[in-house]
Amino acid sequence: MQNEEQARLAALDRYDILDTPQEEAFDRITRLVRRIFDVPMSTISLVDAHRQWFKARSGVEACETARGPALCNIALREPRCLVVPDTAADPRFSANLFVLGPPLIRFYAGAPLRTPQGVAIGTLCALDTQPRDFRPDEVETLLDLSHVVMRELELRRVATTDGLTGALSRQAFREACAGALALALRHGQPLACLMLDLDHFKAVNDGHGHPVGDRVLAEVAAACRSRLRGSDAFGRLGGEEFAILLPQTGAAAALAVAETLRAAIANLRVPIPDGTLRLTASLGVAALDAGTTEADSPEVDGLLASADAALYAAKAAGRNRCAGAPRLSSGAGARRVLKAGLLSFDDGRAGLDCTVRSLSEAGAALNVVDARDVPETFRLSIRDDRFSRRCRIALRRDGHLDVAFV
Template identity: 65%
Template sequence: MPAEGQKREPERLAALDRYDILDTPCEEAFDRITRLTRRIFDVPMSTITLIDGHRQWFKSRTGVAACETPRGPALCDVAIRETRALIVPDTNEDPRFLANPFVVGAPHIRFYAGAPLITPEGHGIGTLCAMDTKPRSFLDDQVETLTDLARIVMSELELRMLAMTDGLTGTLSRRAFREEFARAFALAQRHRHDLSCIMVDLDHFKSVNDRHGHAVGDLVLAAATAACREELRKSDAFGRMGGEEFAVLLPYTSLASALRVAEKLRAAIAHVRIPTPGGALQVTASFGVAALDGATADMDGLLENADAALYAAKHEGRNRCREWRTVAIAHQGTRRRVLKAGLISFNGGRSSLDCTVRSLSDESASLRIVDTAGVPETFKLLIEADGLSRKCQIVAKADRRLDVAFV
C-alpha cells in the first residue's frame, strides 16, 4: 500500500465501521444493483465489495461463488485508492494483475471495472464492480453509468443506517439493536440492575441454503425468529446481527434466568418444521449467554462475551446453550470495539497473515482472519496504526475468529 494510503488507513477503517455493514445479511436493495450492473454491461460477474483490514467481503454478489476473499490480491483493493473508476480492459496486459491469483485462477478475471464507494469524507470503503472472463472495452458513458450506480450504493448505505427493522424476520436491524442495547446498558450501569445478552446462531444454515435453496432458507429464518419471539417479553430486544446470527437483550435478567430463556428458545427452534418437497425440515441453533458484571465496561464487551460463549457451544457440538463464565478467557480485561488492520507474524517473521482486529484491550484482542488453519498457538500481532507489537497466545479459536491473550 502506498505511504499516503497507509497513513489514511485507520481513518478509512473508522469510516467503514460507522456503516456497521460488515457481515450483515443480504438485502434486496443491494442485490438489485448487482443484478442491474450485470445486465447493463452484459458481464457474468458483479459485486458490491467492502474492504476491511484483511479481506474483501461481498455485501452483494452475482456470478461469484465466494462470499469473501483475502484482501492482498483483490483488484478491488487497488480500486478503492482511485478517485474514479478503475478500468482494466485486459488483466493479462496489465503488469499489476498479470500473475494475480484471481486472474490466473478462479474466477479467471480478464476484464475488470470497479467504481470506488466513496464516503462523504472522501474515504474509499469498497467498490461496485463489473467483471468478465474475457477482455473487453469500456466506453466513457459506461464508466459514468457504473459511477452513478456506485453512488446509488452509497445512498443505500446511508439509508440503511436509518433502518430500524430487518425486512425478512421482523427483528431489529443490527444498528437499531445496538442503539437499544446502548440505552439499556447505560440504565443498567446507572441503576445497578441485571442485564443479560444471548447470541443465537442457526446450526449448519449454509447447508440449508445449499441443499434446499435460499427461498427455503428465508422460510427457516422467518419461522425460527417467530418461534423465538413467542418466548420473549415485549421488553426484550431481538435483533439480527448477521446472516443467521441473532442477539437477544434481556433487561432486569440475571445470568441464571437468561440461561433458562436461552434453553426455551433452543427448544422452540428445535420444534420448528419447515415443509419442503423432500419432507419436513428441522433446524437447531446454538446459544451463548453473558451477563453484565463489574469487569464489563461497555456493551461491546458484553456482546463479545456472549459471542465467545456461542462459539464454545458450536465447538462442543451445537444445539446447546453455554454461558460466558464457563469459557472465560484468561486475562480478558475490558476490550473496546475497534476495526483495525493487523498482521499475524510467525516463523521468526518469515510468515505472516493479514487480519482485522475487532476488539482490543491492554491484555487481549479478538482477531478475524480468512482461515485459522495453520496459525500457530503463539505468534506476534502487529498493529501498524498503533505502533503495537505484542506476542500472543491463542485462547479460543472458531471459524474465522481468534481470541488471543498478550504474553
C-alpha cells in the same frame, strides 16, 4: 498515508457491515450487474486492513481474499471507476494471482463505494474470464449501481427497525445493549444476551426461493417476540441471525429462555406450496453476573462476542441446541476498533497482515485470512498507534484469533 488509511477504516467501521450474513438486497445488485453487462461474475467488495470481503457475490466462490493481490485494492484509489479491458495485457495485473489462477480474471471494472464524505470503503465489480471493452455509458451505469449499494448501506446504518421482521436493526440493537449494560453495572444487576441462528437457512432460500425465506424469518421473529418480556430487546443482526437482550436475567434463567425459543422454533410449521416447512435453530448465551463492576465488565462487543462464541459451540455440537458462554471476565475493558495490524514471527523473518477488531489491556481480537498456520506466539504491531506486544493465542477459529498479551 497511514492517517488516511485509518480514517478509511473508521468510515468502514461505522457501517458495522463486515462479516454479516448475505442479504437479498445486496445479492440482487450483483445479479443485476451480471445481467446488465453480460458478465459471469460480480461482487460487492468491502476492504478492511488485510482482506477484501464480499458482502455479496454472484459467480464467485470465495467469500473473501487477501487484500494484497485484490484488484479492488487498486480500484479504491480511483476517482471514478477502474476499468481493465485485458488484465493479461496490463503490466499492473499480468502476474496477479487472481489473473493467473482462480477466478481467472481477464476483464475487470470496479466502481468505488464512497461514503457521503467521499471515503472509499469498497467496490462494486463486474468481472469476466475473457477480455472485453467497457463503453462510457456502461461505466456510468456501474457508477449508478455503486450509488444504489451505498444508499442501501446508509439506510441500514440509520434504520432502527428491520422492515421484514419488525426486530430492531443491528445498530439499534447495539445501542440498546450499550444502555442496558450501563444500567446493569450501575445497579449491580444481572444481564444476559442470546445469539440465535437458524440452522441450514441457506437451503430454505435455495430450495424454496426468497419469498418463502422471508416468510420463515417473519414467523420466527413473531414466535420469539411472543415469548419475550416487554423489557427484552429483540434484534436482527443480519440474514438469519438474531440477538435477544435480557435485562435482570442471570445465566441459568437465560439458558431457560433460550431453550423456550429453541423449542418454539422447532414446533413451527411454515406452510409452503407443497406442504409445510420445519425449522431448527441454535442459540448461544452470555450472561453478566449481578454485582459485576465496570472494571470486570466487557463492553457491548465483548458481550456479543461471548454469545456468538457460545452459538458457534452449539452449532459445532450438532445444531438445534443451546450453549452457554464462560463467565464474562476475559473481555474486561475490551474496546471495539478497526485497525491495520501486522503479525511477526520466526524472529521477524515472516509477517502476516491482520485487522484488529478489539483491544484491551490484556489482549486483542484479530482477523486474518487463514488462522491455521499462525504460530502459537508472535508479535502484534499496530503501525498507526506505534503499538507492539508479544501475544499468545487463546482462541483460534476460522479467520479469527483471540490473543492474550504476554
